[in-house]
Amino acid sequence: MAELDACELGIAEYTEQLERMGIRTEGCITKQDCVARLLEVKAALDAKDRAEAEARGEADQAPGAGALEQGAVGVRGGRRVDGAGVNKGALRCPRCATRLVSKKATLVERAGAEASEGEPGQPAVGLTLAVPLPDGTWQEARYRWWWRLADHNDFDNVAMSHFHATPHGRQRYPLCPECTFGPLGLQTEGNAEVLLACELLTQQDFALVSDAQDFRAPPGIDASTLKHMMSAGMGSVTFPVTFAEQRLGIQIQDVEDEPGAVEVAAFTEQDGVRGPAELCGKIQVGDRPVRVNGDSCLGLDYAAVLDLIIGAPRPVTIVFERGAGAARAQGIALVPHQDWARPPDATHDP
Numbered sequence: 001m002a003e004l005d006a007c008e009l010g011i012a013e014y015t016e017q018l019e020r021m022g023i024r025t026e027g028c029i030t031k032q033d034c035v036a037r038l039l040e041v042k043a044a045l046d047a048k049d050r051a052e053a054e055a056r057g058e059a060d061q062a063p064g065a066g067a068l069e070q071g072a073v074g075v076r077g078g079r080r081v082d083g084a085g086v087n088k089g090a091l092r093c094p095r096c097a098t099r100l101v102s103k104k105a106t107l108v109e110r111a112g113a114e115a116s117e118g119e120p121g122q123p124a125v126g127l128t129l130a131v132p133l134p135d136g137t138w139q140e141a142r143y144r145w146w147w148r149l150a151d152h153n154d155f156d157n158v159a160m161s162h163f164h165a166t167p168h169g170r171q172r173y174p175l176c177p178e179c180t181f182g183p184l185g186l187q188t189e190g191n192a193e194v195l196l197a198c199e200l201l202t203q204q205d206f207a208l209v210s211d212a213q214d215f216r217a218p219p220g221i222d223a224s225t226l227k228h229m230m231s232a233g234m235g236s237v238t239f240p241v242t243f244a245e246q247r248l249g250i251q252i253q254d255v256e257d258e259p260g261a262v263e264v265a266a267f268t269e270q271d272g273v274r275g276p277a278e279l280c281g282k283i284q285v286g287d288r289p290v291r292v293n294g295d296s297c298l299g300l301d302y303a304a305v306l307d308l309i310i311g312a313p314r315p316v317t318i319v320f321e322r323g324a325g326a327a328r329a330q331g332i333a334l335v336p337h338q339d340w341a342r343p344p345d346a347t348h349d350p
């Protein structure tokens with residue numbers, strides 16, 4: 001239906017609109033009354049649209065089918081996305097409403113490869129989420145629409161189970177960290193991406209989201225405590241930096257004793273010119289690149305991360321994590337630029 005913006009309509013116009021919809025307007029004498037009535041009508045029509053869509057069996061057919069309800073905690077299975085297919089809202093636990101993801105996660109359709117459980121001759125629709133039951137059997141459910149996160153760092157809040165053997169390979173589950181509702185989806189060992197079944201989450205309009213309400217510090221924790229934890233390497237923050245340049249002027253290296261973690265080792269200069277990574281002023285030695293244009297660096301060594309950075313189209317957005325390595329970064333090392341070629345010595349720069 002057409003959007004009715006009550007605020008922009010004069011009383012006469014809105015009355016006309018209502019009459020055209022077959023709604024009697026007697027008794028609506030002030031604009032306030034009218035606006036309230038109009039919103040009521042709009043809500044009723046939206047509900048009717050949804051019911052009709054469900055009756056047509058469209059509820060699980062098209063992205064965006066679960067329209068968002070204004071004022072509600074969220075709509076179970078809602079799939080509002082932007083032009084790039086990315087979730088526009090907050091994804092919440094359907095049981096306790098804890099906020100799990102904010103404006104991240106790409107909507108993907110998983111058709112499923114196994115044909116055995118579908119209609120005769122037809123492939124089964126959806127990817128299977130297998131959950132172990134206490135009696136040793138598996139409860140399997142198929143979902144067609146999923147939210148894809150590059151890795152578990154895309155969560156605002158989450159609890160992850162351990163990896164364990166399932167009928168579909170070794171997997172672990174994301175759960176609600178507050179009420180342990182779940183599993184909400186799965187992550188397959190060796191693959192950083194996390195998939196969340198759309199139907200198992202509620203999506204809320206981001207305009208209704210409050211950081212202050214969702215991310216209250218626990219009692220006894222204030223900003224100075226958090227700052228201390230950060231400097232002691234007990235906590236970390238992530239931040240994105242975007243570069244238009246091909247050469248960034250940083251050296252990265254594997255973090256000692258932490259396989260799959262990479263950190264900035266130094267800034268580089270070429271012909272006396274410092275690189276954009278140093279000049280932007282945002283990056284410190286010890287910061288860890290964790291994402292390159294949306295691709296996760298988790299589990300990669302420095303050579304693979306370099307390949308990602310060098311191979312990414314410009315502009316490239318790199319997400320850095322600061323925390324664990326920051327305490328070791330004393331002073332800034334500046335070294336000459338070297339072109340990258342495999343096989344490398346311990347450090348290299350893009």
Ligand SMILES: [Zn+2]
Binds near residue numbers: 094176178179181
């Ligand atoms: Zn919960």
